[in-house]
Amino acid sequence: MTELADLGVMGLAVMGANLARNAARKGFGVALYNRHGDKTDTLVSEFGHEGRFSPAKDLAGFVAALAKPRVIIIMVKAGKPVDDVIDDLVPHLDDGDIVIDGGNSLFTDTDRRFETLKSKNIRFIGMGVSGGEEGALEGPSMMPGGEREAYARIEPMVTKMAAQVDGTPCCTFIGPGGAGHYVKMVHNGIEYADMQLITEAYDLMKTVYGLDAPAMADVFKQWKSGDLDSYLIEITAAVLAKTDSTGHPLVDSIVDQAEQKGTGRWTAANALELGVPLTGITEAVFARVLSSQRKLRLEAAKALPFKQPAGRKAQAADLDAIRDALYASKIVAYAQGFEQMTAASQQYGWDLKLGEVATIWRGGCIIRARFLDRIRDAYGSETTLSNLILQDYFRDAVLKAEPGWRRVVSLAVEHGVAIPAFSSSLSYYDGLRRERGPANLLQGLRDYFGAHTYRRLDQEGSFHTRWSQDGSEVKV
Structure with missing residues (x-):
């Protein structure tokens, strides 16, 4: 009698095929199905x-x-497509069977599917999977959410399939309903910011200092040996070092038009709903949108010509300043992402364990980086951390990087180089550390035109000034 499979995989494009191979390599029997049977035949x-x-x-x-x-x-x-597959699949299932969505689904869709399938006695897990095609095969970071009992059934498989760091699998139960896909969404938002910051560092080195791709590849290789050690820095060096069939750097021939699949937009939109100042990630999304308007940019380049900066030879201190700006802005991006997850956990009742999130992001995933160990430690304590930047290590790191950060932002503005992620991250930092900002005037303006009221520093309660009447102040 044929031994039954432990796991079924539906959808055998690159990610699905590699996850299936991953499971099989780890000793699990894997059933395969694809709507087009040729993909199944090819894999086997x-x-x-x-x-x-x-x-x-x-x-x-x-x-x-x-x-x-x-x-x-x-x-x-x-x-x-996920709903269609579920509709086709459910009639064949029995009570207690488990369906896992391993794609990049919107967390609210996952919540809906969870409840719908629960009513049919089918258990549903929304599982974020990060690491790209290589991670899917060799070991990704996996973020499952749903019912803990359902996770217990799949735990022996997914923890073995996941990347391992220091003997710890990069997979853990995230929380109920759509929590797993939510955390993956924020992961992707941070990824957007991280990549945008890298491209801004690249643009500064290329446009202001005239460094060519091989020279910049060497710079990124050096940065990987320090605090910026991460997968994205590693592959940046590889991309910059790559030559094409003409012998020239490949990056110089790639059209400067970025694409996106939506997770960054979802992250930014949800931050607005939660009232979280997600400036770095949101600017990264807008930067991709602007890059995609290539026809408009070509037209604007003629009407608003860019003056190429006079050649400046890059000194070690110049490159160090860019490195510092990149590192400080990266800290801001992670701090904002973790603040968003904190707010979501409270809003949706998920009780997210952010130390565990940082732990499973240390390997397999796209944003894996050396300093995730520091983030894990920061959120692993019993005390509530209001913002990652206030933790001792990251506070000291940002303070140390601040002079170079300011120098780089000023340099970019002087020479007309767009740095939306660098500059918005610095503005967030400056706004965060101001004991008293300018929003008092803003509230005064709101009260003037809309009677929206304001609060006072010296008295309790809300007040309104009768601006267009007798100018008196009343308590409301």
């Missing part, structure tokens, strides 16, 4: 030797190949 033909696969040509055969209670991972495009 090329990688069938890696483990125990059970390919199926139809849903009935796919489900029948799985041990009960069945565990099925869906790896299809977010949105309606």
